[in-house]
Amino acid sequence: MTLLEVEGLTVHYGVIQALKGISFRVEQGEIFTILGSNGAGKTTTLKALSGLVPKSGGRVFFEGRDITTAPSHTLPALGLVHVPEGRRIFAGLTVADNLLLGAYHRRDKAGIKEDLESVYELFPRLAERRKQDAGSLSGGEQQMLAMGRGLLSRPRLLLLDEPSMGLAPVLVEEIFRFIQEINRRGTTILLVEQNAHLALEIAHKACVLETGRVALSGAAREVAADGRIQEIYLGAG
Amino acid sequence: MVKPRLTGLIKIILLLCIYGVVRLLESRGLLLPYHVQVLSLCCINVILVVSLNLINGFTGQFSIGHAGFLAIGAYLSAFLTVKMHVPFLAAILCGGLLAGLAGLAVGLPALRLRGDYLAIATLGFGEIIRVIILNMEAVGGAKGFSGIPKYTTFGIAYLTAIITVVVIRNFVHSDYGRACLAVREDEIAAESLGVNSTYFKVLAFALGAFFAGTAGALFSHYLQYMAPTPSQIGFVKSIDILIMLVLGGLGSLTGSVIAAVVLTIIPELLRGFAEYRMIIYPILLIVVMLYLPAGLMAGRELSLDSLARLCKGVKSSAHYS
Structure with missing residues (x-):
């Protein structure tokens, strides 16, 4: 079943066209990754989907519903949750308050409590630091918090923007294991990554953006094997 | 606990x-009656600083036009009691409500602005209100509004200040308050979690303005004379309130209360030093800001719990020594 369908999405920043009509579909239950070099339009794609930047054309359907013009703050209640680039945790609030803000749109107290416990079970380090200010966490812990906060919205589709940004290699692998675990527990994931090798390892499907256009798309394994991706993006190594 | x-x-x-x-x-x-007067003024300033804290401290919107809301409450309530013989409590409420409406009106367009730009816009708003009052003959215009009855007693000011602190404290600790904090910490993250940031900014503005309006009503019936000067209802007054807020610590209600009381009393104590007063007061401010840059309370609260812990801590450390 198609969860997210994007048709001819375009975005302009002033006169510059950042997305030149991209289309793709994300199926229920999969990890879909968007790759591309700097400035290819990966982050812009996620921001446009979650309404953080205005779309200048194209249409977006989520579970068959047209969400092209839906304001960003209405999307979490529908099940589409964006974990933005750079983590953007609430540094002055405690870990627990950060997580509870993820459940902001929800009213089911029992469900929130249950999800809070499961996030603490998934990320034990957050449980240890639940009363600490989020600003005092390390980079890796902050990324876990940002993802945990997203999970408390009970998303059907989680948009993850560069979860590996600025983290040590060993932590990056840990974060990717968490992404796989979140997916295994039933959340569909749309992942934007610079670290293409790792992203292609865990993703089911992938598309590669090049200056605002889809240059390549298909099953992750095929994309990884395609000679063109080496040229477009990965370089010779 | x-x-x-x-x-x-x-x-x-x-x-x-x-x-x-x-x-x-x-x-x-x-x-002496003079001392009680100063205490009433303390209460009025507590209301002003705590209500500004909701906007600047908890929601993170830098407003420097708070005296505009005060002016609306002060003049409307005085007009109602003097010209229309409305009971004082009703006049306070009307002053607060009109100020709250003004908060809504200024909030909707101005809150598309951020940081410095918002500060300039709110400063402009405050001056617009002052100039409008300056040109309204019904409230005395440039001559000022005199003959306002002295209705503000210490009891009323004290009770209103308590109500303000309790309401704002409960608001801040509610789901609404947590949403305001999220907007302060990171607007984009807040939006991406489903918090309508514009709504909460306008809500904070309206609520803060309402209480500033009630403080204004108490103020005019305390001074008995309102003059449309910058130091009474203009930017100088706004800056005075802002200084108290920053000195107490943004985001701390107890800090606001302490700073409002202390900074109201200090200039009175310094009256004996005549012209040196205007040198000593700023020096005090500079010293506090140098040694406590996040304000007296630095975003923390003083509560019975924390006092109890402090006493226990002192006891247990005494035990070890």
Whole structure:
């Protein structure tokens, strides 16, 4: 079943066209990754989907519903949750308050409590630091918090923007294991990554953006094997 | 951990005690009417600073036009009691409501602005209100509005200040308050979690403006004379309130209360030093900001719990030494 369908999405920043009509579909239950070099339009794609930047054309359907013009703050209640680039945790609030803000749109107290416990079970380090200010966490812990906060919205589709940004290699692998675990527990994931090798390892499907256009798309394994991706993006190594 | 019911009771008793002590000292002649006047002004300033804290401290919107809301409440309530013979309490409420509406009106367009730009816009708003009042003959225009009855007693000012602190404290600790904090910390993250940031910014503005309006009503019936000067209802007044807020610590209600009381009393104490007053006061501010850059309370709160912990900590450390 198609969860997210994007048709001819375009975005302009002033006169510059950042997305030149991209289309793709994300199926229920999969990890879909968007790759591309700097400035290819990966982050812009996620921001446009979650309404953080205005779309200048194209249409977006989520579970068959047209969400092209839906304001960003209405999307979490529908099940589409964006974990933005750079983590953007609430540094002055405690870990627990950060997580509870993820459940902001929800009213089911029992469900929130249950999800809070499961996030603490998934990320034990957050449980240890639940009363600490989020600003005092390390980079890796902050990324876990940002993802945990997203999970408390009970998303059907989680948009993850560069979860590996600025983290040590060993932590990056840990974060990717968490992404796989979140997916295994039933959340569909749309992942934007610079670290293409790792992203292609865990993703089911992938598309590669090049200056605002889809240059390549298909099953992750095929994309990884395609000679063109080496040229477009990965370089010779 | 002290039980919530018990702390509530202790707080009510403490607040009643403060009131009782003031009235007792007043009846014994130990507090002169002038002293009680200063205490009333303390209460009015507490309302102004706490309400500005909701906007600047908890929601993170840098507003420097708070005196505009004060002016609306001050003049409307005075007009109502002097010209329309409306009861004082109703006049306070009307002053607050019109100021709250002004908060909504200024909030909707201005809150598309951020940081410095918002500060300039709110400054402009405050001056617009002042100039409008300056040109309204019905409220005295440039001559000022005189003959306002002295309705503001210490009791009324004290009660209004308590109500303000309690309402804003409860707001800040509610889901609404947490949403405001999220907007302050990171607007984009807040939006991406489903918080309508515009709504909460406007809500904070309207609520803060409402209480500033009630403070204005108390202010005009305290001074008995309103002049449309910058220092009474213009930007100088706004800056005074802002100084108290920053000195107490953004995001701390107890800090706001302490700073409002202390900074109201200090200039009065310094009256004996005549012209040196205007040198000593700023030096004090500079010293506090140098050594406590995040304000007296630095975003923390003083509560019975923290006091209890502090006492225990002192005891246990005394035990070890």
